[in-house]
Amino acid sequence: MSLTGALNNALSGLYANSRKSELVASNIANVGTPGFRRRSLDVSAALLGDQGGVKVNGVVRHTDSALLHDRRMSSAEFARNDAMTRFLAGFEDRLGTPDVAYSLSGRLATFENTLITAASRPDAQERLDGVVIAAKSLAQSLKATSDAIQADRTHADREIDIQVNTANDLLSQLQAINGQIAKSGGRARDNAALQDHRDLLVDQLSQMIPLRTVSRAHGAIAIYSTGGAVLLDGSAAEIGFEPTYSVAAGMEIDPGALSGLTINGKAIATGSETSPLRGGSLIAQFAIRDEMAPEAQTQLDALARDLIERFQNISEDTTRAPGDPGLFTDQGVVFDSLNEVGLSGRIAIHAAVDPDTGGESWRMRDGVNAVAQGEVGNASLLQAMTDALHLKQPVASGNFGAGSFSLAGLAASLTSQVGSDRLFADQRLSFASTQLNELIQRELADGVDTDAELQRLMVIEQAYAANARIIETVDELMDILMRL
Incomplete structure (x- = not known):
């Protein structure tokens, strides 16, 4: 993979994880908001030639239609x-x-x-x-x-x-x-x-x-x-x-x-x-x-x-x-x-x-x-x-x-x-x-779980740090190439 491809991969990863962190913050902030449904980001691999990365497909709104x-x-x-x-x-x-x-x-x-x-x-x-x-x-x-x-x-x-x-x-x-x-x-x-x-x-x-x-x-x-x-x-x-x-x-x-x-x-x-x-x-x-x-x-x-x-x-x-x-x-x-x-x-x-x-x-x-x-x-x-x-x-x-x-x-x-x-x-x-009341409680149980959201946020932070490290490494390699 070229340095440009690695950089594109890391940048798309940073963008996807920043969107994920926004959604987690929104989920936690709206835990008591009537009608609010938990959100997550739908992502997939982006393949274009020798370029890879993360493709953001959209926001998924989690709801149980039958329960609703x-x-x-x-x-x-x-x-x-x-x-x-x-x-x-x-x-x-x-x-x-x-x-x-x-x-x-x-x-x-x-x-x-x-x-x-x-x-x-x-x-x-x-x-x-x-x-x-x-x-x-x-x-x-x-x-x-x-x-x-x-x-x-x-x-x-x-x-x-x-x-x-x-x-x-x-x-x-x-x-x-x-x-x-x-x-x-x-x-x-x-x-x-x-x-x-x-x-x-x-x-x-x-x-x-x-x-x-x-x-x-x-x-x-x-x-x-x-x-x-x-x-x-x-x-x-x-x-x-x-x-x-x-x-x-x-x-x-x-x-x-x-x-x-x-x-x-x-x-x-x-x-x-x-x-x-x-x-x-x-x-x-x-x-x-x-x-x-x-x-x-x-x-x-x-x-x-x-x-x-x-x-x-x-x-x-x-x-x-x-x-x-x-x-x-x-x-x-x-x-x-x-x-x-x-x-x-x-x-x-x-x-x-x-x-x-x-x-x-x-x-x-x-x-x-x-x-x-x-x-x-x-x-x-x-x-x-x-x-x-x-x-x-x-x-x-x-x-x-x-x-x-x-x-x-x-x-x-x-x-x-x-x-x-x-x-x-x-x-x-x-x-x-x-x-x-029972159905309302079941809906609440399927709603936002702050503990789970915080765990997702920790994973997002790790992924963000990994992508940031890739960008830092590419920058170091580019500096070395420029000095040759």
Whole structure:
């Protein structure tokens, strides 16, 4: 080998090792940087005639594609379960547990106790007032819970709008980065930093929509949802949604009261099991708005209907004409079975017994339409009301099965259903959380190891010193030749 060839070899070695040392320093400096992937230099032998040396082929960005995909899928599953569990936990908290006075069961028990107390002294005005207060509290509890369900639906609708806008923004950024990576790849420049940033954007998108990526020419990627929707392939898809700023009971997608989703102007399904975007936090919000909350509303309305009808069917109140409302009403009128949706948000006690609306509490004893007080010692109507609460009867609506329930039993069944659903959701969330944390730990284990990087740096220093020694030797030989 000529002196010139040896010098070229050494110089190329110095350059390659300087690049390696830069990458090692970058790896160590970014050990805690989100989205950063360990880099190394891809080198090979450079052979041109009798010249050798080191050829730098580019920077290798180390990533486990299968592990990355699994972690993204797990992240979407966690986000989905977290949203659903939060809704169920909130609904369960509003219903409360039977041992708490402010719970639905607790208010029902208080109402029953006041009826029993008033029946023992029907002449006592304060006891009749207590019955009215307890009845109002029970109706207001149902209404407050119904209002909270609609608030949850409204919040879900707003969250959908936020996530759709965020997804569109992320897809637009990913399209731009794809173009930058394709250009830099075409000029053989280092684009690892761009790929890191792109991965971070894909990670954010994958929490909302489970997805898979497909490699394209010049380092670009295409993105598809796991349900088959094309989100990015050359150009970014446009996801469409129109928010509804106040969601009321009975509002649904089919009549057009609520917005669904479109992709590039084409409507897609939004069901938790049917949507092409299913599996992440976006469709979880649709599930809350269009499935879980309406189901909760249906169950609560069934309970409100059962309460109203029990008191409409009390024959002991002879002051009521056929078709007149009982103690509990649908906004002051008799309940119509064709108008059940949202009933729990409209339930109210009869104005004639409520002193706050000009009524008199003695009508609890004498009948809701009584024009004058009757015998003050007559407790038959109060006793009939108590019996109505205990009467076991089939539930006319809702999803409570074919059994017969007292009102307390129906309330307990609803509370039990919601508690069971929340417990099951908690279990799924716990599993998703454990799985996600395990995958994150595996990713971290495959990331930058500072001890290994320092060992690589020592090897690089030795190689650098060896190449420097070759240059020094060539310089000495050249001096000798010049002196000849």
